[in-house]
């Protein structure tokens with residue numbers, strides 16, 4: 001099987017490439033990645049050279065997409081502008097990568113009749129109230145995105161659904177909850193706080209910190225995506241989650257404690273405009289219909305391993321850190 005993985009030099013895409021080549025000895029992978037600020041070739045080190053090719057390029061380049069997709073069995077589309085805070089300060093790149101980029105890929109996929117899997121997020125459903133723990137997102141929840149990031153992801157999902165219905169595109173969609181683990185860019189919540197502590201500064205909590213995210217270890221996202229590609233029903237959407245709900249304040253306190261600091265040694269900074277309150281995934285469909293289940297469900301252990309990785313890999317994250325914090329300082333975050 002020949003796979004084209006877009007965004008494979010990013011956090012989650014690179015995890016999938018390592019997972020896939022490790023799990024399937026007959027798989028060949030081409031990564032198409034523009035290497036934006038979020039892409040890093042170090043994430044792809046150590047892969048089998050005879051089964052892996054890297055192409056630097058933009059998913060909006062129709063000629064390149066056409067050429068690569070012609071020679072592929074399955075397209076797995078991870079490439080995106082992925083950070084909410086960036087989408088609030090500069091939305092335009094989100095429209096280009098997430099909407100036009102997806103359009104370009106599904107056009108080529110339908111022209112060549114190729115299998116396509118679309119990576120999306122639970123944020124397309126908007127947020128849940130904090131006072132109704134019984135509510136969770138399901139595949140039937142109406143779309144209600146809040147930010148420029150999540151609205152462009154929602155738009156891309158809707159394009160895929162329309163291409164399935166109108167043109168018979170052989171596609172599946174997955175919407176996953178918040179990922180964490182090694183190789184995540186230091187702009188994101190957990191690595192930002194770990195690296196702030198490692199650099200001798202205090203973690204930064206937006207607003208009160210009562211917002212809830214449903215955390216999943218990246219490896220579990222990757223195994224779910226492979227399950228959907230191999231066993232999923234064409235035209236269907238699957239929600240991916242590992243029952244990892246926790247509020248931001250608790251995560252910050254856990255990180256401080258695990259790193260030998262006082263649990264109250266953090267700062268409250270400006271809140272994110274339009275901040276989504278709670279995400280929570282009901283992944284019953286994926287578990288019962290396709291038999292998937294997560295392996296890394298101990299959040300505390302996952303955080304310990306993640307802290308250890310950032311401690312041991314300053315050469316990976318230090319180059320991103322100064323620019324990221326300068327961006328945050330401008331907005332008072």
Ligand code: NAD
Pocket residue numbers: 006007008009010011012013032033034035036037038039040057058059060077078079080081082083096097101119120121122153175176177178179180185
């Ligand atoms: P990331 O920002 O770490 O990586 C994105 C990758 O896409 C980078 O390597 C970047 O260079 C590449 N890219 C961006 N624009 C491109 C373009 N125009 N052409 C080619 N390559 C381009 O993102 P991530 O956190 O790994 O997220 C990957 C995917 O998973 C995204 O689609 C995101 O919406 C989705 N997702 C993320 C999470 C999460 O918690 N991070 C949760 C659910 C879904």
Ligand code: TDX
Pocket residue numbers: 082083084085120121122123177178179187188189190192204205206207209211212213248272
């Ligand atoms: O410094 C911070 N302090 C803070 O309190 C940062 C960076 C974030 N936060 C809060 C905001 C959110 O409530 O932490 C929570 C998580 O923030 P992010 O890591 O920015 O993630 P989120 O906005 O929830 O979106 C993530 O999950 C869904 C990914 O970035 C998306 O790509 C994915 O689709």
